[in-house]
Amino acid sequence: VPQLRETRIWPQQGAPPIICTLAPKYSHGDLWPLGLASGLENADLARLEAVVGERRMVRRADYLFRFGDKFQGSYTLRAGSFKTVAGHEEGFQHVTGYILPGETFGLGGICHGQYDCDAVALEDSAVCPISFSTLEILCRDLRGAQRNLTKLLSQEIVRESRQMVMLSGMTAERRVAVFLLNISHRLHERGYAAREFTLRMTREEIGSFLGIKLETVSRTLSRFHREGLIRVNGKQIVLFDVQALAEI
Amino acid sequence: VPQLRETRIWPQQGAPPIICTLAPKYSHGDLWPLGLASGLENADLARLEAVVGERRMVRRADYLFRFGDKFQGSYTLRAGSFKTVAGHEEGFQHVTGYILPGETFGLGGICHGQYDCDAVALEDSAVCPISFSTLEILCRDLRGAQRNLTKLLSQEIVRESRQMVMLSGMTAERRVAVFLLNISHRLHERGYAAREFTLRMTREEIGSFLGIKLETVSRTLSRFHREGLIRVNGKQIVLFDVQALAEI
DNA sequence: CGGAATTTTGAACGCCCTCAATCCACGTGG
DNA sequence: CCACGTGGATTGAGGGCGTTCAAAATTCCG
Numbered sequence: 001v002p003q004l005r006e007t008r009i010w011p012q013q014g015a016p017p018i019i020c021t022l023a024p025k026y027s028h029g030d031l032w033p034l035g036l037a038s039g040l041e042n043a044d045l046a047r048l049e050a051v052v053g054e055r056r057m058v059r060r061a062d063y064l065f066r067f068g069d070k071f072q073g074s075y076t077l078r079a080g081s082f083k084t085v086a087g088h089e090e091g092f093q094h095v096t097g098y099i100l101p102g103e104t105f106g107l108g109g110i111c112h113g114q115y116d117c118d119a120v121a122l123e124d125s126a127v128c129p130i131s132f133s134t135l136e137i138l139c140r141d142l143r144g145a146q147r148n149l150t151k152l153l154s155q156e157i158v159r160e161s162r163q164m165v166m167l168s169g170m171t172a173e174r175r176v177a178v179f180l181l182n183i184s185h186r187l188h189e190r191g192y193a194a195r196e197f198t199l200r201m202t203r204e205e206i207g208s209f210l211g212i213k214l215e216t217v218s219r220t221l222s223r224f225h226r227e228g229l230i231r232v233n234g235k236q237i238v239l240f241d242v243q244a245l246a247e248i
Numbered sequence: 249v250p251q252l253r254e255t256r257i258w259p260q261q262g263a264p265p266i267i268c269t270l271a272p273k274y275s276h277g278d279l280w281p282l283g284l285a286s287g288l289e290n291a292d293l294a295r296l297e298a299v300v301g302e303r304r305m306v307r308r309a310d311y312l313f314r315f316g317d318k319f320q321g322s323y324t325l326r327a328g329s330f331k332t333v334a335g336h337e338e339g340f341q342h343v344t345g346y347i348l349p350g351e352t353f354g355l356g357g358i359c360h361g362q363y364d365c366d367a368v369a370l371e372d373s374a375v376c377p378i379s380f381s382t383l384e385i386l387c388r389d390l391r392g393a394q395r396n397l398t399k400l401l402s403q404e405i406v407r408e409s410r411q412m413v414m415l416s417g418m419t420a421e422r423r424v425a426v427f428l429l430n431i432s433h434r435l436h437e438r439g440y441a442a443r444e445f446t447l448r449m450t451r452e453e454i455g456s457f458l459g460i461k462l463e464t465v466s467r468t469l470s471r472f473h474r475e476g477l478i479r480v481n482g483k484q485i486v487l488f489d490v491q492a493l494a495e496i
Numbered sequence: 497c498g499g500a501a502t503t504t505t506g507a508a509c510g511c512c513c514t515c516a517a518t519c520c521a522c523g524t525g526g
Numbered sequence: 527c528c529a530c531g532t533g534g535a536t537t538g539a540g541g542g543c544g545t546t547c548a549a550a551a552t553t554c555c556g
Binding site: 204215 | 534535537
């Protein structure tokens with residue numbers, strides 16, 4: 001099993017950035033978050049490195065790519081967080097995704113050769129580009145890589161499917177609860193604290209993501225706070241009663 | 249270019265079914281709807297046949313697969329129509345897709361090895377199963393097939409992304425208008441009449457798909473009718489003013 | 497043909513939105 | 527150092543759109 005290297009550059013909670021001086025030539029461990037690497041032998045992992053480009057910094061509020069840009073490849077988030085924004089054709093914007101370290105995004109760009117959404121950094125972040133042309137060639141030899149790529153795409157389909165279910169039928173209260181639990185879960189998977197975290201999105205962005213208005217987000221968070229389920233202090237969140245949140 | 253064969257079994261508008269007596273060993277033309285075949289040489293198309301299983305009939309209201317069933321492969325719809333239903337984990341059902349002939353579904357099952365939704369026939373229909381294990385092997389040799397598969401998955405991501413934008417922000421009126429235009433467009437692409445069609449879903453299913461209640465669907469259709477934009481007669485729809493619908 | 501499912505339409509309610517004012521954190525420049 | 531400006535967050539009041547409940551009409555299908 002490949003070793004994990006520390007890839008965080010800016011830590012989660014406001015502390016000064018850890019500068020990554022060593023220009024990273026990607027070790028096997030770094031491939032872990034990709035999902036592409038799972039189940040591969042070390043020898044094959046080495047070949048996968050070729051598809052992963054140089055780590056790249058993106059400052060807060062900067063666009064990594066925009067809707068309509070020529071598709072170059074997808075990206076894996078190394079550190080920080082992103083949002084993806086769609087809806088240009090429909091005349092209004094909608095946050096379709098909230099991306100955490102280790103997750104891959106930009107996959108919607110494959111089918112038409114151009115990105116189908118914007119990707120905006122919510123804080124200073126680091127990404128690795130995945131060259132799709134290289135990956136495709138590699139997939140012909142490496143059966144496992146191909147399967148992992150297909151799985152990655154399928155996962156995104158399932159994720160969006162779930163989000164659709166939420167955007168339909170759920171009450172505003174439930175949406176916010178699900179949102180908090182979802183972030184908690186994903187952070188926990190990545191080794192961060194599960195019950196205490198900083199939201200990188202504004203209330204407006206959260207609202208867009210959940211299909212409700214920013215005031216409703218704020219009111220709902222306040223109510224949860226009042227009821228003792230969570231503690232809200234601006235963007236700082238502490239979950240007190242996960243059970244109750246899940247049952248809303 | 250491979251020739252197109254008639255693959256419809258039950259025609260769109262209530263006429264008696266055309267019985268397909270010739271047990272279909274799939275010709276190149278039949279692969280057209282797959283998307284998998286686009287851009288391939290005739291020689292390669294022949295090899296693609298191996299992944300396409302025997303045509304299979306599904307009667308109205310029958311389940312082709314259910315949430316949690318072991319993933320065997322995806323399906324291409326040959327004739328008829330399907331809905332996909334998700335939301336089992338969340339405690340209520342939601343129609344996530346409305347599938348027309350030529351479209352592929354069941355792709356969400358890849359990532360966890362089991363289907364992530366139900367697939368229910370809205371009328372007597374015919375499908376062709378796609379063996380994923382066979383397809384994966386083929387993709388190693390056939391660069392084009394792999395690219396087409398990836399594109400197919402990406403397309404689904406984009407489609408769902410659009411649906412999410414709709415489920416967020418849009419008024420009920422707009423949702424219904426977009427829904428009608430979307431179906432019209434897709435039927436037109438497949439050689440059916442664009443402005444006159446039969447809805448196979450109930451008002452309740454449409455409502456679930458659009459994130460509104462069945463009464464709202466009914467009321468909105470009635471209003472469009474009253475305003476002369478469309479003609480509604482139960483499930484029969486005629487579009488009069490496509491322009492106006494698009495501008496709602 | 498008959499019973500059940502679906503659709504339509506009405507009336508009243510409620511959740512979320514809209515509009516608006518205030519508060520707060522933060523960074524900037526005098 | 528503080529005044530100031532700005533963007534974000536909070537909270538309140540009122541209104542509107544879609545829901546809910548209900549009943550009648552119609553269609554579907556075995």
